[in-house]
Structures are given as structure tokens and as C-alpha cells.
Amino acid sequence: MEQSFLAYLRGRTRSLPAVAVGIGDDAAVMDLPAGDAGIQQVACTDQIIDGVDFDSQSQPLASIGYKSIAINLSDIAAMGAAPTAALVTLALPADNATEIAGEVYEGILEACGQFGIAIAGGDLSTYDGPLAISVCLLGTVTDPWLRSGAAEGDVIFVTGSLGGSLLGRHLRPTPRVEFAKRLRQHAQVHAAIDVSDGFSLDLDRLLAASRVGAELDLECIPISDAAVKMSADSGRTPLQHAWSDGEDFELIFTVSESDAASIEKLSADELTVEITRVGTVVGRTGLWKRITGSKLERVFPQGYVHGETDA
């Protein structure tokens, strides 16, 4: 229902006051009321539910709590923003509510401590249903990175390596908050998105928002060890895992060729993580695979399309 409902909502919210960036990017961006030196506020929200987004039988509750913060931090990082405070809402199964809340909060507190964010408030309910965690994360930004800013000729980068997150990384992802902060010091990012539903699918969303396409060097896509490991049993290649697996929580971003050259000179230490040049933004829409000495071939995005919509 995601896409059609979003379209309906966009139409229906037209008569309401608008924010600077509303439904359809990784996070919302709002102007601040006073003489603010260009600083804007960002806010995003993501909920995860037992049986849909995680499995409390096989995954530690503290890790799930950690993840509930981390996935929102990833959205904030994708805006090039700095997180400040979280509001945490829990819907708890009536049995063992206090014990569950305590364990979930262990992970929430760990993530908030690690990334220096406050817990500003929240809500707790007990009910006859599965554990659901909804986090609203606030932050600030100057000149946010939107999905829609990619321009023809831009170089496309991705952080880290991709695929196989389900083998474990997805529970303790590293949201690229510190990376985003450092990248801002070295380059003017034109567009960015985080990889939540699959590299190719999220790249396609960024390109669609920017009304452009991409020529990709598929052999350059950074493949994680976990993707290689998964491919042993899955009947799919490591590249297929990197191309379509969800929950990598890496960043895809585009910069000009000259900025690309600058940031490629930086070490992984300086940026906190490796970055890889995977292609170029082109005017023709769609994803295109570069094949040496021959024509371009169209490739198609693949990933996890779910009943959820990002802020």
C-alpha cells in the first residue's frame, strides 16, 4: 500500500501548512522561527514491530532497542544532519511488560550514549499485541542533503560494503552519522539516501527523486564478507546480495567529479569508513550497466518493498 497511500497523502496534505522538506525524503526538514544562521530542524520516525521487522524469539531485546535508534540515526545521517534527541514510544505485550521495556531500553540507552543524543520523552503502553517500538528522532542541519539533488555528471559513491546484513550486522548497524559530519567538511554532497531496502532500490529512489539515471560499474560495487557467506547457501551470487539485500544502513551519495577526486584522496580513517565510486549520474533515467567496449545494458532495481513508508 506504500506508494499509492503516499501519493494520496501528498495530495491531501497540500492544503496544510508546508514544511521545507516533507513526506518522501529520509527525514523532514523544517525552518526554525528565528534568525537562525541557516540552521534547520530535521525529524524522522521509524517503527519496528515484532513479527514484522524483527523476531523477539531469536534476537536479543537489547539489540532490537539499539536497532530502533540506529535506523533512525541512519535516516538523519542521510540528510547530512546532526542528531540531537529521541522520543521513544513502546507498545508492550501486557505479559512481562516491565521486563521487556527494561531490556529494550538497555539497547536504546546504549545507542543514545554512543551517539550523544538525549532521550527527550516518549510514551509507554501495554496492550494485547506484539512489541512495537516507534522512535522519533530530532536533529539540526545546515543545507540538508536531499534525494532530489543529484545532477548529470555527478559521481555516485557508497559507504562500506553491501549485502548479507541479515547474518547479524542488521541488529547492530553503524549509522553513518560521524561519516556524514566529516564528509561535509570535504565535499558538497548533491544527493544522499541510506540503504535500508537494498542498494539498487534505494539508489533508484534517489535517482527518481532527482529525475536522472545512472551508469554503474557493477564490478565496483563493494561486496561484504557476509554477502559472500550467504551466497554459499542461497543460490544467489554475492553481487546479487549486495545489489538487493536490505538493512545495510550504508549511505549512497553523489558529488561533483572534482569533489569526488578530493574525497578519494582521504583515508578510511579520515572519513571513518571506506567509500567506493560505483558509477555516474546520467540524464537518461533508469539504471544502466557499463560493459567495456560495448553498449550500455539496462539493469533493474531489486530489494525489499514493504508496507512501510519512511518519513
Place this chain on the structure above:
Amino acid sequence: MEQSFLAYLRGRTRSLPAVAVGIGDDAAVMDLPAGDAGIQQVACTDQIIDGVDFDSQSQPLASIGYKSIAINLSDIAAMGAAPTAALVTLALPADNATEIAGEVYEGILEACGQFGIAIAGGDLSTYDGPLAISVCLLGTVTDPWLRSGAAEGDVIFVTGSLGGSLLGRHLRPTPRVEFAKRLRQHAQVHAAIDVSDGFSLDLDRLLAASRVGAELDLECIPISDAAVKMSADSGRTPLQHAWSDGEDFELIFTVSESDAASIEKLSADELTVEITRVGTVVGRTGLWKRITGSKLERVFPQGYVHGETDA
């Protein structure tokens, strides 16, 4: 679990960055980064769940959507703040998810339109559980009204009339947003809280936060027509309903005696709603009933104590 878990959380969040006003008031207050002319950001969140906070079998989904925004607006009003944007998260039963979302959003859009707030973002999930609506509401404030600011000698007021909300008013409450805006122009409010769990219970919370007590003129407490109607069948007096019924979403606030005299000269039209002087803040903690020509008598708060915690 509410009170003990809140105490645990307050302890555990001490090592995290702090916000100006955190867990324990109607909404959180955060400083803005830049030269902001005293303007601060407020944020609150409240979730309502089918079978716990409402009944989708007997109540229209649009009204429930309206209510999900209104109860958060009431928290923002209780801070003396101006609402700006909402993030709306729905957990939808997998059957009929799109239809349910559409109906709920009718009421959400109506409330947002009426109060001039943007829908900045949100999240949608489908799952095997009851409809749950979680709203995070953002706003701005200068000099927020806290629960903790009541001072000895203050006059205690309440807006509107109290009790019997369950007969219908609770689904379409009028959050006192415009009232709060006008009150700011005429008085310096020392403390405020909204009546969500019962007049006496919420007043007691305000007093406890301020480490003071109150002498009340019980015969002055404004009783709604609905409270009178309910008392016909409930075996309780109209005053008992006004004293303890939840979901009135009126405001309790305290001001100095001189400000009290000023605002009592204003009409209900000028303030948008009647206000009633119900008592005085005293140094001795607890609620005390004034009996003409005799000693004070202690009275006890009553209301709805639930498994939820406000932001």
C-alpha cells in the same frame, strides 16, 4: 509500571546529553542551536491503541484520528507553546489496512487543518495486531509553562467545565491551543498541565512537581452538563465526575493574584473559553478543601492511572 519505570529511566538517562526539559512534563523542551531570541523547541508524543485507549467497533475511525492529534495538541498547549508539525505513525491490522489508514487520516487531516499544523512525515506498518496511532508533535515556545513553576499564593484556574467526557466530548476535544496563545498576552503563567487523567490527579501532579499544595473551593469546580448527565446513572455525584474523570483536555494553570485579577476581567470570547478560579497554591503539600468557618480538610486525588507515561 508507569511511575517506577519513569524513575528508572530518569536515573539511567543521567549520563546522556540533557534537554532543557525532559521526561516528566507535558512535552520536552529543547534549546535551539543558533541565536534564537529565546525561542525553544517543544516535542511530545502520545500513542493510542485500539482496545486500550479507544474502541474501533463503536467509535468512528476519523474521530480516533482526530483525537490522536488533539491529545498531543493539548500537551503542547499545556506548555504554552505553538504547534508546528506532526509526524504520524500507524500500525495497521493487515486486513483492510488501506481502508483503515484512509479513514484515520480523514480525522488527522481535519485536526491538522483546523490547527494549522503540517504533517512532516511518519511511518506506516501492517501487522497482526490492533490499530495503534502514535503521533509526535513539534512546536516552538518562548518561556515554556512547566508543571514545576507554581508558587505559594498563586491562584489556580481551570478552563471550560469538567467531567463526563466519555459521553462523547473525549473523541473531539478542543485542545486549548488558541486559549494558551491569548492567555500569554495577558498573564505570566507560573505552571500548567492539561487534564488528561482527571482534574484532581493532574492538579496533584502539577503541585507535586512544584513541591507545593493547594487549598480548593470545591463548590467552584466547573461541572460539565455531561457530568450531571452521567451522574444520573453512575451512582456518583456530578462533582465526583468533575473531580476524577479523565480526557477533559482542559488546562489547569496558576498565576499571581494580580494576574488573576486581570484575566478575570476578560470575557470568554476574548480568551476563547471560560476560566474558573478554583483555589490557591499553599506551601503545605497535598490537596485541601476550604470549608467556610472551619478548618481545612484533606481531600485526595482520583483519576485514571494507566500503563502509559506522557512525554
